Amino acid sequence: MKRLHPAWLVAAVAFVALVGAAGFRATPGVMLHPLHEEFGWSLGTISLAVSINLLLFGLTAPFAAALMERFGIRRVVAYALLLVSAGSGLTVFMRHSWELIALWGVLVGLGTGSMALAFVATITGRWFVKRRGLVTGILTAGGAAGQLVFLPVLALLVEARGWRAAALTVAFxxxxxxxxxxxxxxxxxADLGVTAYGATDASPPVVVSGGAARRALGALRGAARVPAFWLLAGGFAICGATTNGLIGTHFIPAAHDHGMTEPVAASLLALIGLFDIVGTIASGWLTDRMDSRVLLGWYYALRGLSLLVLPVLFAATVRPSMLVFILFYGLDWVATVPPTVALCREYFGAAGPVVFGWVFASHQFGAAIAATTTGLLRDRIGNYDLAWYIAGGLSIGAAALSLLLLRTRRGVATPAPVAVPAV
Known part of the structure; x- marks a missing residue:
């Protein structure tokens, strides 16, 4: 019987870690109204804490990728999980909005950011040569799996026992x-005396000089000179705005505005997570076989069209048309990740995981802006319709940015060296 390659065991553990990190990131939507009702904080104030969480989730990623190169993946991920647990558990003692920002925003943002998609890029870059796209899709789906596992449970806990029970569940x-x-x-x-999966010879370990901050900032300086970086970052910023920032944070409150109960709306979000697993794994499979630029163009364009029709789908009960939207949006949710990771590897080589950390930072920057501005729009005009229309237009713009990458397919530029494998 052929022995299972250790790379698959490492990928399995990384998947479980990503599921654990996803738990707290799934809670903002089910906690917005309970926090508003208990403390009297406006949705805009609560959304600010969510925005800081999303922003740090992204900004931490490139530095975490550099820390993994310097101190090891295992150590960084273990500390990150402890931060998530502490930040979630301590929220049960908060009384003021600044505590929500410090715990929910800062601590959990730093912890989850250390296990963001740059972590996925690091694992696949070190452990896989064959099946990289497929494994990237599977690991990215870990976040969706966390949402699928936690979100309905958290919604029921909030309804039956209050939001504190949900926070403690995530911490545990x-x-x-x-x-x-x-x-x-x-x-x-090399730690296990093997080569990466699909490699014909052993890859030398990465030798990193200087601190993690220097490594991360050096990668950004090099990447900033390559036009493709700005096209990838711009499209991924819109991706974050239309997923984590908009749907992930405000879908449940928007459904509640139309008379739908929060557990039912949370179950719809969980269905997005279920279909996201299928869509992201399929996207990874396609990334191994198709031009990633074309894939991104299709993903963003179809997402934009679906958002433009969303406002007419909300109702007090779940209609078939809403289920069609959930199915489609779930398949497209983070299908953008495998082709984006592949393009970062193509354009930036050994620095690809750290550069992808910065691209992912733009994703979360877009999510943070969307989470806050959407909350403010809801407070000002009393509904979410304008937010859905703006997001639809932006997504179509992201499709255009992705197709512009076709111009750079030949003669790929290389950024200044920032720390490459030793030879």
């Missing part, structure tokens, strides 16, 4: 993953 779940990470996650194939 993240804490449970730490021993598994310490036991099975490894930094490099």
């Amino acid at each position: 779940a993240a804490l449970l993953v730490v021993p598994l990470v310490l036991w099975r996650l490894r930094d490099n194939p």
Whole structure:
């Protein structure tokens, strides 16, 4: 019987860690109204904490990728899970909005940011040569799986026992993953005396000089000179605005505005997570076989069209048309990740995971802006319709940015070296 390659075990542990990190990121939508009702904070104030969480979730990613290169994947992920657990658990003691920002925004944002999609790029870059796109899709789906597992449970907990029970559940779940990470996650194939999956010879370990901040900022300086970086970052910023920032944060309150109960709306979001698993894995499979630029163009264009029709789909009950939207949006949710990771690897080589960390930072920057501005729009005009229309137009713009990458397909530029594998 052929022995399972250790790369698949590492990918499995990374998947579980991503699921654990996703738990707290799934809670903003089910906690907006409970926090508003208990403390009297406006949706705009609560959305600000969500925005800081999303922003740090993105800005931490490139530095976390550099820290993984310097101190190891296992150590960084274990500490990140502890931060998520602490930030979630301590929210039960808060009384003021600044505490929400410090715990929900800062601590959890730093922790989840350390296990963001740059973590996925690092794992696939070190452990896989073959099936990189497919594994990227599977690991990215870990976030969707976390949403699928946690969101309905959290919604029921909030309804039956209050939001504190939900926060403690997430804290405990993240804490449970730490021993598994310490036991099975490894930094490099050489640690186990093997080569990366599909490699014909052993890859030398990455030698990093200087601190993590220097590494991350050096990668940004090099990438900023390549036009493709700005096209990728611009499209991914819109991706974040239309997923985590808009739908992930405000879909449940928007459905509630139309008379739908929060558990039902949360279940619809969980269905998005279910279909997202299928869509992201399929996108990874397609990324191994098709031009990633074309894939991104299709994904963003179809997302934009779906958002333009969303305002007429809301009702007090779940109609078939809303289920069609949930199916479609779920398949498209983070299908953009595998082709974006592949393009960062294509354009930036060994620096690809760290550069992707900066592209992902733009994703979360877009999400943070969308979360706050959408909350403010809802407070000002009393509904979410304008937000959906703006997001639809932006998504079509992201499709145009992605197709502009076709101009750079030949003669790929290379940024200044920032820290490459030793030879």
